[in-house]
Amino acid sequence: MSASPFAPFRHRAFFWLWVGVVIASIGTWGQMVGAQWLFVNDPNAATIVPLVQTASTLPMMLLALPAGVLADAFDRRSMMIVIQVYVVVVAALLAVLTALGLMPPALLLAFTFAVGAGQAMLSPTWQSIITELVPRSEFAAATRLDMVSVNVARAAGPALAGVVIATWGVPPVFALTAVTGSVLAIILLAWRRPTVPVTSRERFLPALRSGSRYVRHEPVVRTILLRFAVFIFPAGAVWALLPLIASQQLGQAASGYGLLFAALGTGAVVAALGLGPVKRHLSSNSLLTVAGVGFGAAFAGLALAPTMGVALPLLVVCGFGWTATVATAISELQLFLPTWVRARAIAIYLMVFLGTQAIAAPLWGLLTQYAGLRAALLTAAGLVAVSALTGIVLRVPDSQGLDRSPLAYWDTPRLALDPDSADGPVTVSIQYRLDDANRDAFLAAMPAMRRSRLRSGSTRWDLYRVGEDPHLYVEQFSVPSWAEHERQHEVRLTAEDKAIEDAAFAFVTGEPVTRHLLPATTTTPATTTPDGDPSRS
Template sequence: MTISSWAPLREPVFRSLWLAVLAGNVGTWMHTVGAQWLVVPEADAATWVSLVQAATTLPVLVFALPSGALADNLDRRRLLLGVQLGLTCVAATLAALAALDLVRPPVLLIFTFLLGAGQALTLPSWQAVIPEIVPREQLPAASALGAVNTNLARSAGPAVGGLLVAQFGPAVVFALNAVSFAVFALALAGWRRPPQPPPARPERFGTAVHDGGHFVRYSPDVRRILGRVLLFVLPGSVVWSLLPLVARDRGLGAGGYGGLLAALGAGAVLGALLMPRVRARLTANRTVLATGAAYGAALAVIALVADVTAVAVALAAAGLAWMMLVSRMNAAMQLVLPNWVRARALAVYQVVFAGAQAVGAVVWGQVAAAFGLAATFGTAAAMMVAGTLTVRALPVRTHEDTDTSPAVFWPEPHLMLQPHLDHGPVLVQASYRVAEPNTSAFVAAMHELRDSRLRTGASRWGLFRDGADPQIFVETYLVPTWEEHLRQHEGRLTGSDERAERQAAALAEGPPVIRHLLDAESL
């Protein structure tokens, strides 16, 4: 059955939070307009304007993964609520200073950076709570609505902010930004989140950040999704970074530029409406091919065709393709991530996405300055097509039947020695007896387990065969500390990990013999 694009909005909690996030996104875009307007009169306005944009983007790149670590170890609702209240205070203070004409460029950059840091704390937590408030089958539609949210804010925020700044000055948009954060805080306060069982031992901050990166490194599904995002967003960012110059070269004023932005946003909204049907008919990899081809063709039209109507149609197609690809990859991430590391992995996704946009903006700006807009868009189109064609070599595997629920199926370890939680490293050995006809299948099944061990805490893994008794296979993996190994026992493994382990064990003669070898020098 096809899930409606708007189905998640029937969930009261998702609907109220989605509208609150929309208000926050619009407020952020209005802040950007107000901030840029404040520095326009400065002698070196171009530099200050670019620094404002950098102060907005840099915190996402710097703080996203640490923010994900916090979101995976703290109550996500309370974390979001606290951050929104803090952002309300920061934005309100900036509004008051602007009303008193006390904001100078360095002060503005500090406040903009603080607001960006708050947004970096918000993004992973918000993405991570979505699976809690919508059913699993509605996650793709929720991801599409997230893209609609972003594009509506991108279209409406600058336009509304520009009108307000022209009529009332920057202080008003800064104040409205504070109100938007307060609205999000009120929506969170009204959400009665079911009690969450506290973790047996909250992860230490540094270890949590490391383990989040380790999970992504040894998750082939996640890496392929990130790769597809990078290959699409890097050339695709040329539209977002150079669209004002396209409007200028076509002889359009501010109104015409707004029209081009509206075409881009309309295409994204249309993409959200079509997404359920497209998802029902196209696999993830065919979606990659279709969206890459459509976006590449749109870039070619912008490069070669002077007619404004044709450019607007091409931008609508680009917006549609952008929304479909981004929402499909975001949904794929949600489907393959276990809860214990969800926010951290989504934070890495945000870093890749924002980093590709930031790097793309810089690169395409330099290319346009050296070779002109037509050559720049043509080059981006060629890169888009080339990246899309790699889908056969680097396909996306969404595994929508993946069971990411926690699975506690390992027996509790019984030791004569009682190591301290910080004791390590710990070498775990599992010995199997495998009949000769099953050896090839067993080795293949054990290599499926390799990534599971490494994703959940192991730093090294190996599979060995006894030279004296070829039916004996010994799996070994090294875990940095005893505490990290206990986390594997207590909920880091998933239903899919359990299924893979049972498939490997079914090829052996009886259950494995498990040994825990402790570092002798630290006992």
């Protein structure tokens, strides 16, 4: 039975950290609104305003993956505290300099990038710490509540910023960002994180490469990310151009802009809380298509909306379609990810998510500047509708019955040498004997084997036929170091990988014979004498 949507709130640490993240995120969203509004009346507003979104989201594309690696290597609570102190200092400087009139566009973009860098470091760290705060049965509910927090902040932050700007101007909005960041820092300082057992950590650069390698060699993950990016590229125009919609199309001041932003956030929160019943009746592919078509239609209507009364409900629909797509993409992605690479793959998802927006925002700004706001909005709406149809080609496979849980099924290598963990590269050579009748079926099964080896850490894979014995085939795959191969043995293989091997080995005569080819400089003898070759490496 699934957990109650609010069950994670029973856990004190999760509740207070969730509240702190919401409050801090409200300040971050308010900062972006203040930055956009600061130059909304500038002659170059069509270029400057979208660049604020780029400066805010580009750090996620650059820093999310390194942040995911660091979150595994250091104490996550301490890391979050350092990040929040940094954000508070940056936001305070931004407020002071803006109040003194010392904030030209270039400096504003630099400060916005600096605040975004803090958010880019915080997001993967917070995502990875959630699993420490609630039991496994409540992981899904906690993830949905985290999505609610994002959208509550997205709705409340701009609305609050609009009121503050209308009453006191832009500098207090930046000061508010510093105050809200301080709240999360205080909560983190008060939290006494339980002692976490210290385990062997991957080195920084190898961990970066292995996470990227997994995504590159897993076609399902690539499909999800590509379909997601195809939607985000045009749909992100709603966030980039909303200040111009408010000021130029609807003639609204800052408070009106905040209300429009709140309408988007309201639709997003409704989607985050209400997707459960909808997904019981629609497949993920159908939901992505319906959400894309609905968003595109509402966005086209927004381009023609003459008043706030018409624009607000259309933005609610846009917010619903946006979050329905984002939530479906991330939930499907997590179902296809094994545990060992989940944080890094989610970091890559965040890079695609916000990096696509960062790239697209200035392009929509340029189109607005040269073709007009309405033309840009209608173009974006049309492309969103087209993206919904890509589901015909980019279909997300059904995840039902898929098993990506860790399964250490390879035998322990029995070697006459004892390689150091840093020794490498290491090549694993596996010899197969085949009857002619099974050759074609074996060869047809090997592409899946190649994907399995490469996504678990191998850098190269080859299959050879022995010239001196036509019934003999040799598979070879290389890993950067002995430590990487040990991780393949211990944590990186899944039941799906075993099924792939079993399917190929079914056509083999006798037992496969494995050899580990070590660097020639490896000289340390093993403490025990090898007694044979394992059938699996």
